[in-house]
Amino acid sequence: MGQRLSGGRSCLDVPGRFLPQPPPPPPPVRRKLALLFAMLCIWLYMFLYSCAGSCTAAPGLLLLGSGSRATHAQPALVTAPNETSPRMPFRAPPANSLAAGKDKTVGAGSQEEQSPEAPDSPSPISSFFSGAGSKQLPQAIIIGVKKGGTRALLEFLRVHPDVRAVGAEPHFFDRSYHKGLAWYR
Numbered sequence: 001m002g003q004r005l006s007g008g009r010s011c012l013d014v015p016g017r018f019l020p021q022p023p024p025p026p027p028p029v030r031r032k033l034a035l036l037f038a039m040l041c042i043w044l045y046m047f048l049y050s051c052a053g054s055c056t057a058a059p060g061l062l063l064l065g066s067g068s069r070a071t072h073a074q075p076a077l078v079t080a081p082n083e084t085s086p087r088m089p090f091r092a093p094p095a096n097s098l099a100a101g102k103d104k105t106v107g108a109g110s111q112e113e114q115s116p117e118a119p120d121s122p123s124p125i126s127s128f129f130s131g132a133g134s135k136q137l138p139q140a141i142i143i144g145v146k147k148g149g150t151r152a153l154l155e156f157l158r159v160h161p162d163v164r165a166v167g168a169e170p171h172f173f174d175r176s177y178h179k180g181l182a183w184y185r
């Protein structure tokens with residue numbers, strides 16, 4: 001049967017050299033370059049996407065010169081007791097309570113009264129949200145005992161791109177309450 005098929009030539013039987021040849025497979029180097037380019041595009045897209053989200057949400061972070069992880073540098077600033085930095089001049093206490101501020105706290109400011117007392121120093125939250133119109137009260141507050149794992153909870157929450165957390169524990173309710181909400185913002 002094979003002989004019959006091969007022996008008889010039909011009108012569709014065209015020699016292989018006249019048929020259009022499929023394009024040769026790309027060499028491995030070109031394939032690798034294409035893969036690299038695709039990965040670069042994906043990486044760039046993800047980077048720009050995450051940067052756009054964090055930068056538009058917290059303009060203050062831009063002033064700090066970094067992205068959403070700028071808060072990690074703040075504990076170093078605040079742990080020095082006599083730090084005279086104009087940004088974070090308050091004393092950093094040992095941790096036992098944390099306040100986590102979320103961005104886009106549009107209605108937060110109207111929920112609590114603002115203290116008539118003028119702030120004697122920039123509050124940690126104000127320093128963190130240094131953008132115009134961003135002096136807002138936090139939407140969430142972490143309260144915990146010493147060694148209760150509050151720092152770990154804060155760091156876990158901070159990973160979320162929509163969460164803006166203070167870098168240091170402000171200790172507003174137990175140590176700086178007398179300074180008023182104007183300091184706290």
Ligand SMILES: Nc1ncnc2c1ncn2[C@@H]1O[C@H](COP(=O)(O)OS(=O)(=O)O)[C@@H](OP(=O)(O)O)[C@H]1O
Nearest residue numbers: 094095096097144145146147148149150151152153
């Ligand atoms: N998920 C989980 N499970 C068990 N233990 C945990 C967890 N997260 C934090 N930790 C431990 O909590 C201790 C730190 O707590 P704090 O962040 O509250 O410390 S601090 O008071 O603010 O300094 C600290 O304990 P020590 O290492 O003994 O200091 C952490 O190891």
